[in-house]
Amino acid sequence: MQFFQARNVMEAVERAGPGSYFLAGGTDLALQLREGKVKPQVLVDLSRVAELKTLNASGGCLEIGSMMTFAELGSSELVRTKANALWLACQSMGSPQIRNQATIGGNLGNCSPAADGLPPLLALGAEVRLVSRRGEETVSLAELLKRRPLLQEGTLIKGFLIPDQGWKSGFAKLGRRRALAIARLSLGIAVKSEGSRAKKIRVALGAVGERAFLSEALAEMLEEREMDETWLEAAAAGAQQVVASALGSRASAPYKQAAVAGVMREALASLAGGEELNGG
Numbered sequence: 001m002q003f004f005q006a007r008n009v010m011e012a013v014e015r016a017g018p019g020s021y022f023l024a025g026g027t028d029l030a031l032q033l034r035e036g037k038v039k040p041q042v043l044v045d046l047s048r049v050a051e052l053k054t055l056n057a058s059g060g061c062l063e064i065g066s067m068m069t070f071a072e073l074g075s076s077e078l079v080r081t082k083a084n085a086l087w088l089a090c091q092s093m094g095s096p097q098i099r100n101q102a103t104i105g106g107n108l109g110n111c112s113p114a115a116d117g118l119p120p121l122l123a124l125g126a127e128v129r130l131v132s133r134r135g136e137e138t139v140s141l142a143e144l145l146k147r148r149p150l151l152q153e154g155t156l157i158k159g160f161l162i163p164d165q166g167w168k169s170g171f172a173k174l175g176r177r178r179a180l181a182i183a184r185l186s187l188g189i190a191v192k193s194e195g196s197r198a199k200k201i202r203v204a205l206g207a208v209g210e211r212a213f214l215s216e217a218l219a220e221m222l223e224e225r226e227m228d229e230t231w232l233e234a235a236a237a238g239a240q241q242v243v244a245s246a247l248g249s250r251a252s253a254p255y256k257q258a259a260v261a262g263v264m265r266e267a268l269a270s271l272a273g274g275e276e277l278n279g280g
């Protein structure tokens with residue numbers, strides 16, 4: 001196996017040929033290598049690529065480079081105010097050691113059903129910037145997650161764009177233990193409201209299927225309504241229906257169906273953010 005340390009994006013994609021893997025924080029990949037689940041011909045290390053380690057707000061978007069770690073995102077005031085759901089997910093992901101290593105790009109690259117970064121990014125309406133020898137592409141995360149395979153060979157996740165449209169967002173998850181927990185159920189939600197009325201909603205669920213997904217049914221059910229106690233009940237009951245239909249007769253279905261009501265309430269209670277980017 002060859003090891004190549006890229007210094008910039010161009011070099012990284014040039015070296016990413018057949019049988020190559022990008023190496024980010026290595027928290028997933030190191031395990032897979034050790035267990036022989038992947039056998040790369042070339043490992044393209046991204047740790048020195050400064051272009052991928054960026055976080056800034058400009059042009060009405062929060063832009064996050066794929067090599068930003070969960071610890072970095074979870075300690076950023078910019079992320080807390082502009083992308084609260086993601087910020088919350090960063091607080092409870094893994095352990096402090098894992099958060100220091102694990103990157104948001106690797107979270108998508110590995111794309112486990114329980115990836116903590118994906119429901120918040122979906123709820124926030126994130127777009128993903130991809131680069132390969134074939135060129136650059138920006139695609140919504142919701143669309144990307146429908147692709148099989150997720151990424152064409154040699155495609156690098158450059159970063160994420162989160163539009164600043166003044167939405168509040170929240171996140172909650174149910175894990176085995178408080179720390180070190182791979183989410184057994186997670187939920188990201190974003191709400192664009194006018195006073196106490198919900199105008200637009202995005203709800204994303206994780207660990208209730210092969211990949212995280214946005215629920216259009218839940219959004220339709222909850223949009224254009226007063227956010228009162230009846231609405232909260234509808235949100236909890238609606239989430240239960242979505243989980244029931246996504247999991248069908250799987251063994252975990254009854255447990256997750258019951259649990260999601262509380263996870264939805266917790267996510268709604270955590271809604272915050274949505275300040276104008278220009279406001280700081």
Ligand SMILES: Cc1cc2nc3c(=O)[nH]c(=O)nc-3n(C[C@H](O)[C@H](O)[C@H](O)COP(=O)(O)OP(=O)(O)OC[C@H]3O[C@@H](n4cnc5c(N)ncnc54)[C@H](O)[C@@H]3O)c2cc1C
Binds near residue numbers: 021022101117
């Ligand atoms: C003890 C432990 C606890 C964990 N807890 C959690 C948890 O609570 N929640 C959670 O979501 N995850 C958890 N994980 C899983 C893991 O930490 C995350 O998925 C993490 O975000 C992976 O990022 P990484 O930088 O380590 O990726 P790597 O391991 O370096 O890469 C993962 C995959 O993505 C590909 N990849 C990486 N970067 C890119 C890129 N820029 N472009 C294209 N492909 C890329 C790699 O080739 C590889 O296939 C845990 C892991 C461990 C070991």
